[in-house]
Amino acid sequence: MVLTKSLLVTVLASGVFALIGWACLRFGALQFRGHPLRGKFLAWGGLAVVGAVVLALSDNLAVVLAAWLLGGMAAGALLRLHGDREGAGLAAREKFMASRIGDLPLLAALGLSWHAYGTWSISQLVERMAADPSWVSRALPILLVMGAVAKSAQVPFHSWLPRTIEAPTAVSALLHAGIVNAGTVLLLKFSDAVVREPVSVAILLVSGTLSVVAGLSASGMRPDAKGALAWSTVGQTGFVLIEIASGAVGAAILHLAGHALYKSWAFLNASALPNQAPSGEQARSIPEVVARFALVLGLVAAWVWWTGRLPGWGHLGLWTFAGLALAAWAPRGVRGSLALGGLLGLWGIVHAWIGRIDVPMPSLGEWVFLAPLHFLPVAGLAFVLAVRRISRTPGSRGRSLAVSLASGWSLAVPLARRRDLRRLR
């Protein structure tokens, strides 16, 4: 496939961000007509959109970070639109803290790259890092990953994201589609360097898996439309990190954009959505899920045999994850099987042919370390599915598991004063 990764990032991310930004701003302009907050919303919202688009388009690390700061500032101001609401103020403060934590490694990366390579051009940086065996080429990806995790509301810095439901609808739609993706976009630009560094891959896999666990657990327990959508963003972004760590970069770009589109549209239409009973996997019996899952694994094995090459541990882990997730969901009967097959097929096409990096494993030690780590997401998913099932059984064990699910396993570090947190959920 000749679709180059940078072209994908540029065209898709900037086009999608622009589309979403315009739709959200227009929605907000209508909803806020005659409202004193309208001017502020349009000014800061416009700035946030510009920041996101610049960030997606630019090849210069300094420009990217500047756009990022600008967008983050705008996001903070948007969250404070209803600053008189306690939850909104808290969300803004927590977001501020998380962003500043993320700034430190990124500023370090900025200084380090200039110091070592004398350039801020991302494409040049990636090339030079590939040719450079020194510690710098290993430290840079780690710093970038740390910054991205903090800024993209990933575990353990995710507490502010679910609180953004205190913001106006249009703001939530903007944040969940654009701002929160800034970290993943940056990682995608550096993906060649990131996937070659085992430590950064490990951070991505652990944080991504925990985010999937937290987001999936809490999202399924939320009775309110916006709460379910907001928590699901934590998990979705976590999944993008897992994809990047696995080398499925093209798919990660498609995911990022597809999720941004879907999530912002769902937020904008949240008043019309009857929030159905969450999670379609409730009714599936264990043998049914296992049988389906085995079928999916068989398909993957057939594909490997047919193409005659092993796709790397990352991809195998990812495919197992998708197979389990879909097998646990697919509705019964012919329609269900068709839906499962169709989704799996489409997903497979995306993953097999678009922008894949098959990473050679550098050393035996790292191989032993990384290969099992790539199956951490599968373990996390199986864990959530199992806990969900048990939490529905009557009795005190089920009840306490339900509480843990609903809180997303309390994986967040406190980003605000304890006194403020204690009063609110």
Place this chain on the structure above:
Amino acid sequence: MLESRGLEGRIEEGLGAKSQAMEILSACRRVPILRDLPQWVAVNPWMGWSSEALARSVGRIHATTGAQVLPPLAWYVQRMAEGGFSETHLRSAARRRGLDPRVVVSALEGALGKTQTQRRALPSEAGGWHRKLVDDLAMWLARRFGSKSDGEAAGMFAAWRADQEEDPEMESSLPGWNEWFRSSCGETGRFLEGSFPFVAAEGGDRSDAFASLFRGVSGWAAWLRGKGFLAEDFDHVRELLAMRLAQEAAVQDLLDPPAVVVSQSIEDIETRICLQEAFEDAWMENLALKEPAQPAARSGIHAVFCIDVRSEPFRRALEGEDPGISTGGFAGFFGMPLQLVSDGETDDFCPALLGAGFRGVRSSRREAAVPPLLGSAANLPAVEVLGWKVVPAMVRSLWRASSILPRSPHAPRPDWRDSHGADLSVAAKAKYAKGLLDGLGERALSRVVVLVGHRGRSANNAHDASLHCGACGGHGGAENARAAVSFLNDPRVRERLQELGMHIPHDTLFVAAEHDTTLDVVEVLDRHGVPSSHGPELARLEEAFRRAGNLSRQERAKGRGGAAEETRKLLERAASRAAEIGEVRTEWGLAGNAGFLVAPRDRSRGVNLEGRFFLHDYDASRSGSERLLETILTAPVVVASWINLQYFGSTVDPKLLGAGPKNLHNRIGRIGVVLGDQMDLRVGLPEESVFEFGGNWRHEPLRLQVVVEDSRQRIDGILRKRREIGELVEHGWVRMFALEGAGLWLRTESGWERMVRASD
């Protein structure tokens, strides 16, 4: 400490447990109702307080729930300065209420202070935990009922208590919480028999103090009360009260907070009621009705509209466009209390005060696009490929929404069944038909009688039911009109009616239509079923509907302050507004409603009532009119007073009695909306329904002014006999006028007072 205050101790201390049960019941009665979003209707937010005079209730409501009932003094001063009423009005209102006019006038100059009231704070308020407790409880309720709105309410307290025994979060906030619920809290029934020393008596009665525990979860209280409303079942609310009491008892035992007094202040109530009366007197002076007329001959076409205030401008326009068409007003469900079942959900298409009488099954009704996988693991990989599905819709949303009018004139007619599941009998159909015909009168039986139901049109609107027909349970009125028409055109039903002494001329044809109140379009339904013999009348009717729609839209555009525009453009504008997902004000609904006229149409025909009156046809000279009046005063008028007071409350206290700004709405399935992450359900109307773009009041808070053309004695008789309306009038929640010839009489606390123009 724990042992001494345990369950046994509570019961021993609980002397007079019986009277406590009564107090708790009356606290539960204070709670209004809130219905699910798809059947949302306006309700009287103070329905539990109407058994007492307004002057006394206002203060108690404020002390108990924190809500304001009357507008602030400054608003009246401003209205007076704008010429809304004069000092003459104020003086006569003061005299009527037995106040010194000089004192009231001086109050306007700011000479009047606020009254301070004090109450003992709850343990959680004293300890600074109130917000946490009610938030936690509201979230628990949202989880329990959120996924399926019919979730079991029975055993709610027991389930909640079991959760409290495990809850790690409450335990970390308030150490000892889990243990308290394990050892010191009993079953609901017994728990409520315990003693609650922190619930302070107010003049020997603690029902207000119990009711004040609902603060912070009042929306859920109302929703739970709504579940048992028709059956007068208070169990759900009582369980909620028990939960709140248990929380407070736990805080009391665990923290033993010091007794704290909360003081509140409220502007003088008597003065404000007096100003309200003066304002309403002045408004009523503008009502210029026509002289009583002799009944006209049978017209060629008679159109029956809902009493809804939005029908008035359209009826005026229709009669103006074609004088050969007469119009009437009747509750928009046309006496058809029907229920439709689809996708396992039942929807009642009838007033909230009434249970459904018969039911039908309709084919699947899909609601708006749902993210099918939200919350499920499959959503993670699926979003990659399915997320892109929204692109076309999103791209379309970048421009003004398309103005193509959605049409639904044909629908399969359900087979109606009675409550036992058998086919609805001819006798039953005739009974419902007779109820409608009694109200319409024989004069209405023209060659073509069109029954016009109504609905609003909006997209992405959680409160869309508030724009539909309240008499149809928050739905569009088309199904009810269709059912009525199918009964009335049925020859077997007509035969049966003949036996009951009710003759429908053989050439009379009933036709159903639907009034789209957002677009001002009236469309005839099931047009293909109309026989050719009545084709000319139908064509004439449709032409008149079309022209009347143009007129109404122009009138409305003037009301919006816009310039007169080409009529075609106005319709396109309205239609695209209605389809826009970001639009929060597709129409003003019943904002501005203030009056209810119970009289023949001749009295109001040609009079511009500015869409502020409910109009119900009523002819006192007809035989059997007394019973009809009783029905009108106890059903449509009570429903109209609910609507009126809902708009009143949402305007005067939008924070507690309104649903808040739509940009913060967060929907809990079919149940309701909350604001952001505060999980208490919101009652009342969204801010955008009662406030202008700039934040000014769109709705003018006037109590319902009911004008009945009949004798004072007859009205008095009904007010005495039927307390549901008698109470509202006597206690000042509704004002009742008798229209006798040219004289207008107001029912006051002491008797009837003849209204005289201030200028006379």
